[in-house]
Amino acid sequence: MRLVFAGILVAVLAAIVWQSTEIRGSAAIYPMVVSIGALVCSVAFLLARLLAPAPQAEGPMIGLKLPAGKGLRLAAVAAVWLAYVVALPYAGFMVASWLALFVSLAITHGRPSLTEAFGTLAFVLVFAVLIKVVLYVPVPQAWPDHQLDMLLYDWL
Amino acid sequence: MWEGIATALSALSLTFAVLGVVLGVIIGAIPGLTATFGIALLIPVTFLMAPEHGMIMLAGIYAGAIYGGSISAILLNIPGTPASIVSGWEGHALARQGKAPLALGISALASGVGGIISAIALMFLTPTLAQLALSFGAPEYVALVVFSLVIAVVMLETPIFANITGAFLGLILASVGVDPVNGTGRFIFGFYQLFSGLNVVAVLVGFFCLPQAIVLVAEAITGVESVAVGRVAATKPREVLSQLVKDRWLALRASVLGTGLGILPAVGPESTPLIAHTLERRLSKEPEKFGKGSESGLVAAETSISANVGGSLIPLLALGIPGSGAAAVFIGALTLHGLRPGPLLFVERPEVMYTFFAGFLAVNLLKTVIGLYGARYLARLLILPRGVIAAFVIFFSIFGAYAVDTNLFNIWVMFASAFLAIGLGAVGIPILPVVLAFILGGVLERNMAITLARSDGFAYFLERPLALGIFAVTLMIVVLSTWRRLGRLRRHKDAAKA
Numbered sequence: 198m199r200l201v202f203a204g205i206l207v208a209v210l211a212a213i214v215w216q217s218t219e220i221r222g223s224a225a226i227y228p229m230v231v232s233i234g235a236l237v238c239s240v241a242f243l244l245a246r247l248l249a250p251a252p253q254a255e256g257p258m259i260g261l262k263l264p265a266g267k268g269l270r271l272a273a274v275a276a277v278w279l280a281y282v283v284a285l286p287y288a289g290f291m292v293a294s295w296l297a298l299f300v301s302l303a304i305t306h307g308r309p310s311l312t313e314a315f316g317t318l319a320f321v322l323v324f325a326v327l328i329k330v331v332l333y334v335p336v337p338q339a340w341p342d343h344q345l346d347m348l349l350y351d352w353l
Numbered sequence: 354m355w356e357g358i359a360t361a362l363s364a365l366s367l368t369f370a371v372l373g374v375v376l377g378v379i380i381g382a383i384p385g386l387t388a389t390f391g392i393a394l395l396i397p398v399t400f401l402m403a404p405e406h407g408m409i410m411l412a413g414i415y416a417g418a419i420y421g422g423s424i425s426a427i428l429l430n431i432p433g434t435p436a437s438i439v440s441g442w443e444g445h446a447l448a449r450q451g452k453a454p455l456a457l458g459i460s461a462l463a464s465g466v467g468g469i470i471s472a473i474a475l476m477f478l479t480p481t482l483a484q485l486a487l488s489f490g491a492p493e494y495v496a497l498v499v500f501s502l503v504i505a506v507v508m509l510e511t512p513i514f515a516n517i518t519g520a521f522l523g524l525i526l527a528s529v530g531v532d533p534v535n536g537t538g539r540f541i542f543g544f545y546q547l548f549s550g551l552n553v554v555a556v557l558v559g560f561f562c563l564p565q566a567i568v569l570v571a572e573a574i575t576g577v578e579s580v581a582v583g584r585v586a587a588t589k590p591r592e593v594l595s596q597l598v599k600d601r602w603l604a605l606r607a608s609v610l611g612t613g614l615g616i617l618p619a620v621g622p623e624s625t626p627l628i629a630h631t632l633e634r635r636l637s638k639e640p641e642k643f644g645k646g647s648e649s650g651l652v653a654a655e656t657s658i659s660a661n662v663g664g665s666l667i668p669l670l671a672l673g674i675p676g677s678g679a680a681a682v683f684i685g686a687l688t689l690h691g692l693r694p695g696p697l698l699f700v701e702r703p704e705v706m707y708t709f710f711a712g713f714l715a716v717n718l719l720k721t722v723i724g725l726y727g728a729r730y731l732a733r734l735l736i737l738p739r740g741v742i743a744a745f746v747i748f749f750s751i752f753g754a755y756a757v758d759t760n761l762f763n764i765w766v767m768f769a770s771a772f773l774a775i776g777l778g779a780v781g782i783p784i785l786p787v788v789l790a791f792i793l794g795g796v797l798e799r800n801m802a803i804t805l806a807r808s809d810g811f812a813y814f815l816e817r818p819l820a821l822g823i824f825a826v827t828l829m830i831v832v833l834s835t836w837r838r839l840g841r842l843r844r845h846k847d848a849a850k851a
Contacts, residue, residue: 306740
């Protein structure tokens with residue numbers, strides 16, 4: 198995993214250095230210095246790190262070793278939330294948020310539960326009302342969101 | 354000033370202060386969730402508030418979370434935040450001796466004392482420093498930003514090349530978007546949304562909230578759910594007070610040390626209690642008790658951590674330079690409210706500043722009261738299942754990143770930042786220099802361009818003694834740090850040979 202991340206980091210930094218060479222004139226100096234500095238230092242550090250016998254990583258995910266099946270569940274939770282962002286403009290805030298919360302909890306706990314289904318539904322409903330009457334954040338809308346708008350409009 | 358104090362003591366301000374402290378204590382008490390995380394997650398919520406109310410609430414979260422980390426450290430020996438490790442050594446040892454209420458009480462009162470002393474320092478040092486900073490021009494700002502980044506690079510215990518790489522990465526992130534001088538787009542990679550740069554809140558939420566949420570999901574999947582907390586008896590305030598009176602000079606020393614270390618960039622609340630604890634053990638008449646349930650050790654740790662919070666806000670408000678990761682996230686909140694951290698804040702919005710100062714003092718008083726009388730109840734929240742916390746943290750992170758300027762693209766920026774934070778962690782590059790450089794990169798580049806346009810060689814710097822002085826101090830720090838690291842390397846080699 199460490200090698201994969203190191204490879205990605207160097208590749209992205211190389212792409213950034215390449216982009217900075219595309220900039221013309223004096224505007225290129227600062228980005229070029231910064232990106233070359235990052236590339237050189239990262240390569241030096243990563244080489245030293247890869248040659249070192251006992252790596253000491255620090256990130257939040259380090260030391261977290263999941264068995265294969267459980268790693269798949271973690272990936273599934275991540276996929277649910279990525280899909281949530283993609284689905285938001287089409288499914289609307291309420292449906293997408295409820296599904297994402299419920300499915301994410303079901304995967305995390307290994308089984309769907311009625312309590313979680315109704316609990317998340319109640320939370321999303323309350324939060325959607327709060328968004329419309331207190332927070333005033335324009336969220337992506339679909340049919341249920343419009344219905345809630347109409348209901349609140351009539352009621353208020 | 355009086356107007357500001359009156360606003361800070363209004364019912365609305367105090368409500369936000371209480372809300373901030375309670376939320377902060379809850380966030381801090383839950384292992385894995387940090388103060389930086391709490392501030393980053395709740396910045397979008399403050400968008401609806403007046404700037405001073407938002408700042409008071411975030412200060413409440415900051416101070417509350419740093420204190421809250423000690424509750425789980427004392428009761429379960431699981432530090433809620435990395436700052437509470439020392440509190441766990443002393444506090445949990447006391448709890449095992451049946452003195453959990455006393456330990457929780459000392460933690461609350463000592464934390465309050467440290468916070469109040471740092472709030473007083475914040476009140477008096479910040480305007481003085483800001484006054485001095487008003488005479489700063491572009492070269493002084495360049496010198497100051499370079500100084501801050503160098504401090505962050507040399508002070509962190511991680512390998513120096515890792516820290517430098519982190520700082521460079523932060524500068525790259527800060528330079529995404531339109532060039533401030535020529536108007537050229539940089540590092541856009543075909544995304545027109547990046548012309549205005551990376552959204553600070555989205556990046557910070559990605560750095561600090563999502564990786565923690567993923568850890569919580571992973572822990573929940575592997576079966577680490579909630580923790581069991583038994584009933585804790587009520588604290589006796591008189592007993593706690595008498596301990597604090599006994600350790601009054603220790604508390605004062607640790608508070609001054611904590612505030613001083615807080616002012617330095619990169620010396621956050623994580624390392625401060627270790628330094629204060631070591632110092633007090635050397636000065637103590639009973640050093641053998643330290644680490645085994647010493648009340649004085651707990652006082653030293655708690656006062657210094659709490660004082661560090663106020664200290665880290667001094668350079669942030671006076672110079673626009675954050676003293677810790679959490680203070681760096683604070684900048685995101687200020688910019689969201691249209692406030693530019695730095696000396697001009699005192700000229701443009703003095704009422705906000707004075708309200709914040711008084712509010713920060715109130716936050717620390719409230720934190721003490723809530724801690725003394727409510728810690729044992731708030732500890733019950735530790736039973737919340739991790740899977741549920743994680744799902745809602747991810748949901749609110751996404752909502753927060755989106756709500757800042759109702760732009761779905763920010764969510765992808767947040768995901769990318771989270772991926773970057775996880776990747777950097779995996780290869781061993783610390784996130785703090787990245788955040789500091791990301792926050793300060795714009796200031797550095799703008800002022801560097803102005804300095805270069807005005808200067809006609811090195812002689813220009815001779816007319817700027819302050820900038821020259823800061824550069825000289827920076828150089829001295831680099832030399833000293835290199836000397837120290839080389840010495841350490843030599844000792845390691847000698848030890849290996851032997």
